Structure formats: C-alpha cells, structure tokens
Amino acid sequence: MHMVCAITPVPTLPAAVPGPGFADPVFGAQAVFRAVMNALARPGRPAALVAGFTPPVPLTPEAAAVVLALCDHETPIWLDAPLAAVPEVAAFLRFHTGAPVVTDPAAARFALIADPMGMPDLAAFPTGTPDYPDASATLVLQVSGLADAGTDAVSLHLEGPGVKGAERIAAGPLPADLARRLAANRRLFPRGVDLILAAPGAVVGLPRSTLVREG
Amino acid sequence: MYVAAKGGEKAIRNAHRLLAKRRRGNRNLPDIGLAQIAEQLALAVDRVMAEGSLYDAELAALAVKQARGDLIEAIFLIRAFRTTLPRFGASTPVDTGAMLVRRRVSATFKDLPGGQLLGPTFDYTHRLLGAGLGEGGEAEMMPAEPEAMPRVTDLLGADGLIEPAPAEEGEEPFDITRAPVAFPVDRATRLQMLARGDEGYLLALGYSTQRGFGRTHPFVGEIRFGDVEVSFFAEELGFEVSPGTVQLTECQMVTQFTGSASTPPQFTRGYGLVFGQCERKAMSMALVERALRWAELGEEKGAPAQDEEFVLAHSDNVQATGFVEHLKLPHYVDFQAELDLVRRMRAEREAAASLKEAAE
Amino acid sequence: MNAMVTGSEAEMPEIGYNFAYLDEQTKRMIRRAILKAIAIPGYQVPFAAREMPMPYGWGTGGVQVTAAVLGPDDVLKVIDQGADDTTNAVAIRGFFEKTARVATTTRTGEASVIQTRHRIPEQKLSEDQILVYQVPIPEPLRFLEPRETETRELHALAEYGLMHVKLYEDIARHGHIATTYAYPVEVAGRYVMDPSPIPKFDNPKMDDCPALQLFGAGREKRIYAIPPYTRVVSLDFEDHPFEVQHFAKPCAMCGARGVYLDEVILDDRGGRMFVCSDTDHCETRQAEGHHGEMWGGMLAEDAR
Numbered sequence: 016m017h018m019v020c021a022i023t024p025v026p027t028l029p030a031a032v033p034g035p036g037f038a039d040p041v042f043g044a045q046a047v048f049r050a051v052m053n054a055l056a057r058p059g060r061p062a063a064l065v066a067g068f069t070p071p072v073p074l075t076p077e078a079a080a081v082v083l084a085l086c087d088h089e090t091p092i093w094l095d096a097p098l099a100a101v102p103e104v105a106a107f108l109r110f111h112t113g114a115p116v117v118t119d120p121a122a123a124r125f126a127l128i129a130d131p132m133g134m135p136d137l138a139a140f141p142t143g144t145p146d147y148p149d150a151s152a153t154l155v156l157q158v159s160g161l162a163d164a165g166t167d168a169v170s171l172h173l174e175g176p177g178v179k180g181a182e183r184i185a186a187g188p189l190p191a192d193l194a195r196r197l198a199a200n201r202r203l204f205p206r207g208v209d210l211i212l213a214a215p216g217a218v219v220g221l222p223r224s225t226l227v228r229e230g
Numbered sequence: 231m232y233v234a235a236k237g238g239e240k241a242i243r244n245a246h247r248l249l250a251k252r253r254r255g256n257r258n259l260p261d262i263g264l265a266q267i268a269e270q271l272a273l274a275v276d277r278v279m280a281e282g283s284l285y286d287a288e289l290a291a292l293a294v295k296q297a298r299g300d301l302i303e304a305i306f307l308i309r310a311f312r313t314t315l316p317r318f319g320a321s322t323p324v325d326t327g328a329m330l331v332r333r334r335v336s337a338t339f340k341d342l343p344g345g346q347l348l349g350p351t352f353d354y355t356h357r358l359l360g361a362g363l364g365e366g367g368e369a370e371m372m373p374a375e376p377e378a379m380p381r382v383t384d385l386l387g388a389d390g391l392i393e394p395a396p397a398e399e400g401e402e403p404f405d406i407t408r409a410p411v412a413f414p415v416d417r418a419t420r421l422q423m424l425a426r427g428d429e430g431y432l433l434a435l436g437y438s439t440q441r442g443f444g445r446t447h448p449f450v451g452e453i454r455f456g457d458v459e460v461s462f463f464a465e466e467l468g469f470e471v472s473p474g475t476v477q478l479t480e481c482q483m484v485t486q487f488t489g490s491a492s493t494p495p496q497f498t499r500g501y502g503l504v505f506g507q508c509e510r511k512a513m514s515m516a517l518v519e520r521a522l523r524w525a526e527l528g529e530e531k532g533a534p535a536q537d538e539e540f541v542l543a544h545s546d547n548v549q550a551t552g553f554v555e556h557l558k559l560p561h562y563v564d565f566q567a568e569l570d571l572v573r574r575m576r577a578e579r580e581a582a583a584s585l586k587e588a589a590e
Numbered sequence: 591m592n593a594m595v596t597g598s599e600a601e602m603p604e605i606g607y608n609f610a611y612l613d614e615q616t617k618r619m620i621r622r623a624i625l626k627a628i629a630i631p632g633y634q635v636p637f638a639a640r641e642m643p644m645p646y647g648w649g650t651g652g653v654q655v656t657a658a659v660l661g662p663d664d665v666l667k668v669i670d671q672g673a674d675d676t677t678n679a680v681a682i683r684g685f686f687e688k689t690a691r692v693a694t695t696t697r698t699g700e701a702s703v704i705q706t707r708h709r710i711p712e713q714k715l716s717e718d719q720i721l722v723y724q725v726p727i728p729e730p731l732r733f734l735e736p737r738e739t740e741t742r743e744l745h746a747l748a749e750y751g752l753m754h755v756k757l758y759e760d761i762a763r764h765g766h767i768a769t770t771y772a773y774p775v776e777v778a779g780r781y782v783m784d785p786s787p788i789p790k791f792d793n794p795k796m797d798d799c800p801a802l803q804l805f806g807a808g809r810e811k812r813i814y815a816i817p818p819y820t821r822v823v824s825l826d827f828e829d830h831p832f833e834v835q836h837f838a839k840p841c842a843m844c845g846a847r848g849v850y851l852d853e854v855i856l857d858d859r860g861g862r863m864f865v866c867s868d869t870d871h872c873e874t875r876q877a878e879g880h881h882g883e884m885w886g887g888m889l890a891e892d893a894r
Contacts, residue, residue, distance in 0.1 A: 040614065041614065042661065042662060044614065044617070044618070045617075045660075045661045046661060048621045048658075048659075049659070049661060051625065052621070052624060052625060052628065052659070052802075053802075055625055055628045055629055055817075056628050056802045056815075056817045056818060057817070057818060084618070084621075085618055085621060085622055085625075086618070087615055087618055089619070090622070144746075145746035145747070146742050146743070146745075146746045147636075148630050148633060149623070149626035149627075149630060149633065149635045149636070151626070153625065175778070176631045176777075176778045176816075176817040176819070176820040176821075177628070177817035177818055177819060177820065178819060179800075179818070179819040180819075204630075204780070205630050205633055205780060205781070207629075209625070209626075209629045222628065222629035223629050223630070224629055224630065224631055224778065224817075238675045238676055238677040238679070238680035239675075239680045239684070241677060242677055242680060242681060242684075306645070309641040310641050310642060310643040312641070313640045313641040313642070314611065314613065316613065407638070407640075407641075408638050409638045410636035410637060410638050410639070410811040410812075411811075412636065412738075413737075413738055413739050414739070539737055539738060539739060543738075548641065548645075548646065549646045549809050551645065551646075552645030552646030552647040552648060552650075552809060553646055553647035553726070553809055554647075555645060555647070556645065556646075556647030556648050556726065559647075559648065559670070559678055559707075560670060560671045560676055560678075561671075561708070561787075562671055562852055562853075562867075563671045563672060563708045563709055563771070563787075563788075563789055563850065563852070563867055564708060564770070564771040564772075564787050564789065566789070566850075566851070566852060566853055566867075567770035567771045567789040567790065567791070567835060568770050568771075569853065570770070570835050571766065571768065571770050574766070575764055575765065575766065578765065
C-alpha cells in the first residue's frame, strides 16, 4: 500500500542543464507515439515524424523523439558505443525520461543504435519468454536515409501482418546481413525484438511478426 | 409504431439531476457536513480509506456523502481519484511496534506489557438500540492517552516460539496499482490485494477456514489500533521526512505450528494490516493470508480460501461490482445472436419431429 | 496543461484531475503495451490498467486505449450495440469531449478513432481509421479453463485443442457450433483470440481489415491488437464450416440486407420488426433514399 503524500521532489540538476525536449510534452509525445504505432502497424511504410528539438549528437532528433515519447523509469535504455561515448547523450535521455541507462543489452527495454553496422546480435537483447513474449526489447536504429540510402543501404522485401500484399524498403546504413538477422528473429516468434528505423523526418517499423528477405 | 430510442444524453442528464435531488433528501433537514461524516460515521470513512487505498478522511467523507452511504460506490470514487495522483515513491516500512496504541487486545495472554486496552470498541456492548443516541445523547469522554507497547508476536519471537517476520528486503515492493499482477504472487502483492479487498468477501473466506475449509488453528496474538508515523526517504534531500501519521489496525494471528528435523516446532503467522479502525477486516485478512501460505508451509491444499488465484482475483469489490453490474448494459446484439440460434435449433427439431411422424 | 475540475461547494476539498484524465506516465505505459500488442498479433499484453472514473466492465479498457491513442486532430465516434445514442456510448463520448476536447461524430466515415462495444460498423473501415474494442473477458480459453496460470501456458504452447473440443462438443449436442458471439478467431496463424462479444456476424470484417484494430480489457488488464491486413480466421471444422447469421427480412427502416439487425418487439401480440443495429448505417441509407417496409410509418409518426 502506498502513501500518497504532498512532497514535491526537487530534481537534482546535472552540471550543464540538457537542452529542451518536446515543445509540448503531452501532444509532442502523442504525435510521435502515433507515428511509431502506425510504423509498426504497417511494416515498411514510413510514418512522418517531426521531433521539433535537437538532442546532443550523434543522437538524431527522430531517435530521441521515440525515446522521449515512450521511455520512463520503467524502461532501461541501452546505448551503442558511439552514443555511450558522449556523456551528454545519456544525460539528455535521463533528464527527459528518468530512464536508467544500462550497459548490458540483456537488461534493456529500449536500445538506441547510432551505428547499425556495428550493432550486436539481435538475440543479445531480451526477446521475451514463451509466456510473456512482450517482455522484449524495442531497438531504435538511426539510419541516414530511406529509399535513396547510399552505399551501405540494404533493400528488404516484407510480408506479414500489417503488410498489404508485399512491401519493399531500402534504408541505410544497415548491416548487409540484416535480412538474415531479421529472419532469425522471426523464427523465434512469438518471441523476438522489434525494430524501429529512425530516418530524417520519418520512422519505419520492422516488428518481429514481419517476414523479411532480401530484395 | 416503432420509434428508434433516442435521446440517451437527455436521459442521462435527467437521471443525474434526480440523483442529486435524492442525495440531498428532504430540504427541510440540514445538509450533512463532511466533518460530521468523518467524525460520526468514522468507521464507514475508515473502510472507504482502507479499500479505496487512500488515506484521507476528508475525501473519504466526501465520497460517502456523494455515494449516499453506498460504501462500495464511495470506495470506487476514491479509487478513481487516487489513480490520478502522482506517485512520489514508497514510504519506508511503518513500525507498528512504535504505534501509539488506542486499542490493543491479545487472546493469547491474560496480561502482558502495556496490558489489555479495550479502547473504542463495540465488544461487550449489549446490542440494544440506543434510544438516547437518536436524540443527540452525549458520550462520556475517553480518558487514556495513547502510548507505545510491545507487540505480542515480538514477545513470542524473542523465545523463538513463532516464525520470524519476513525480513525486510530493502527493495521497493511490487505495486499492484502500477503493474499487472501475475500469479503466483509474492507476499507484498498478496498483502496489498488483501488490504484493499472487500471486507465482506474476506470475512466469509476467513470464516470458512474456521469451519474446516483450510483450518489454520488461529489465535488472535494481538489486535492493535492506533497512530503510526509514516516516513518517506526523499532521494533528492538525502534524508527521511515524515508527511504525518496514519491510523492503522494490525492483526497478527498466531496459527498452526510447524517444525521439521532441522527447526524446532514454532507457531506461524497470519498478517492483517488495514488503514483506520477496521478490526473485522484486519482479522479476516490475517486468516486468509495465513490460509494462502499453505504451499510455503507444506500444508495440504483443497479449501477455497487456499486457492490463490481464486481468492485474490475476485477480492476487489470495485472490479466485482463493475462486472456484475455491467450486465444491465444493453446486450441485445449478443442476445439476438443467441435468439436466432435457439429459434433455428427449435425449428430443426420440429422439422425432424414432423418428418418422423410422417414416416410412422 | 492541467485542466482543473474543481468543486464549488464551500466545504468541498479541492480536487484536480489531469488533462485527458490519464497522466503521461500511464499513457506511456499503455502506449508501450499497444506497440507490443501490434508486434505480436492476437497476443494479450498485460498492462497496469488504471482505475477509471467509470465502472469496470463498462469500457474502462477501451477508454484507456482510446485515451492513450487520441490526439488533438482526431475525430472520435463511440458506439455500443452498433448505436451512437445508447446511454453508455453517450457517457463515454461525453467523457472524451470533456477531458480531451476532441471532435466527435456519429458518422463512421468521418471518424479517425472508433470505440466500440459489441459491434463492427457495417461500413468498410479505411487505412486511416483505428477501431478500439471494449473487452470484458479477453481470454478465449477462459470458459474452458478459468485459471490464468493454465491458459497462459496453453497460449505459450499454441495448444488450442481444448477449444476445438469445446466447439465440436457443441456440434455433437446441438448440431451446431453453439457460440454465436465472442466467437474465437486465429490471428496471423498463431494466437487464438477472443474478438470481444461481437456477434459472429462481424467476424469476417476483422480479416484483412485496412484499419488497425485495438482491444482493451481494463478489469482483466490486457491489451491486444490486430494490425491492418492481417489474416483472421474464425475457428471451424471441414464438415462444419464457419458461417454467419442471416436475417430473413431486410431492415424495416432502410431496407438493407446483409447487415446485422436488432429485433424490436412492437406489441404483446407477437408483433416485431427488425432494424439495423448500426444506427449510422441505417440513417445514411435512409437519407440516400433507401426505405424499408416500415419507413413510411416512421415518417407519419414523426409528423404527428
């Protein structure tokens, strides 16, 4: 039983106050959530997303917006090496979400990946249990572009729930063997991790339910 | 001639206007004040605080008034309000040993440090309707100052005669209002669910254990009611602050002893703790809590009160009343589907019967 | 951002409620559950349902899902039994008008979010729409096995033989599958799911639906989903294929066939009529000039 009492916690401020997040926390978070929801409900189809703020580099506004909209003290966040190397990134995320930043990918509910080329195996993150497949991680991968995605782009052919017929996307930079990794993730179903590609101005969802091959 | 039922909005408005009128009752009589409810219907207010899981007598009194004395409705109002409040964290465990005791009885010892303190109780009243009360008769003043006294279970525990209270794990307990419960549950979850469980429901289940459905041989080690200080560790200040005191009723049942080759025989505990003065609830909770511990204590299972999922999943009266009462909502789409099937099956049966008749 | 709803009586304690009722942390928790539900179609995601200012069993799950999803540009429609004007639909619509100040509509085509109890609208939904179902008992296996601890295991193993046995027992006993509403479906080839107490008439509308379908069970604390364009199959047998209800007569008001009808008792001498359960569909058709056999009588009644 918890006491509900009238103490207002005084937040402890870090040495340098991190920059602002959503201009309007309520509607900003709602709009970003809807973009992410649409993206996961329609795998491969980009959903427009405007963050409206600038996080510390190399964190991109879109990836940061997803985390600010969805994370709080209940969702440990894992940062990949390029993000972990910049203390301002963790400070920014902690300040705006209160989420613990963890170093063990197996302890994460959300993972932020600035360099998908160097990302760990998908199974390094929680994939849930047969009883509770939802107790699994959501990975946010920063990509520099969709469709016209440059040399390290991969092209994927998608089928499954949320996809009318088939969908094709190109995005990058992403690991060349991403389709194989996603297929392995699909084989765990209903266990597995869910991916969100954060591109400039849009997000693309790759939930575990999607059947992915190169193409 | 058929006219589609319209005007749900107007019907609702009118119903609520009528409710407000009935709530006020005869306007020639004075309106009842919240302070009057809190002071003179204190046990109703206590029950609303306990099962509403919110310690605020003024709000509970308001809820009792708004609910026209329907306590489950009042509990519902409090819960719906409580859920909107920000949560700053968990208090440190309250020390009921330091309680300033207003009432304390033990059925296990004739006398003990601190003594038996009857306090404000219905016990030993002759349940004769008090004619004087109706005309505003004055009660005599209560003289005793509340004081701290040792808990009976601590006295027994000093000799190792009762199992030790579970150790404080130091971790913030699972919060049933913040996360979905999955069975089987841990002790903290079990106690939370029982603490906000319906008094009547727990009373019946506790009673059933006494009648042999999961017997635990209970003795009231102690019931105490009084004031306990609440402390809260404020991370950002780095020290404990006390937002105030709450009144609690605690019941420790001393129950069926256990023992094994490695541990000498000792009594076990059933625990009940409730906001306010809710003695019946605290006792029932302790009985049921103990019954639910059958597996941990290596007892045989079979009684309803031992069935964790059954007992806990149905203990919340706000959930129960909502789902039972939802049956009065329109279900005519589903009923139509059933009606259609029953008619079809009857027609088929008739057709088969007449076919058989024709053949004979 | 905090819209305060404050008591006016002198003695009343000051009470404030959050804008849109749910606090932001609760919305985040529900939103995360919705995302996992979409990623695992048909799987019931446990969530920490909050206590709402309406009774359990009256749509608290649907209301929480809607509250977590709604934005300022949404247009909300709320139906109960297919109708916008049933009292509980009116109460829920009023709740969102008051707490979220969103635009509301009764027109299916104009709504971006539709919260429903017991029906799927007759008009085909579009990609731009979200259908939110109120769910009383989310567990399709509950009436075969009441224990959550057991049913969770059955879902984990995809062990649905029990359900087929139950449906087959119906056939043996009644010559029919006796389930007429809340008829179980298999979603995307994996989870067996309770579609909420919609008549089985509506089941085919869930299959390959362009709209996102979200299900909220408040008392049972579960959220589940069917993404758009997902295969949803009603369970059946080769010798007893799934079939929906057929009504002998068209709607008495708009003449529609192939829609779900409510039976209305007109007198105590066996007089009855059948009218569309979907009130918007019926009114739209009437406005378009479609008339059923009792439409004229209705007009005469109005004229009086």
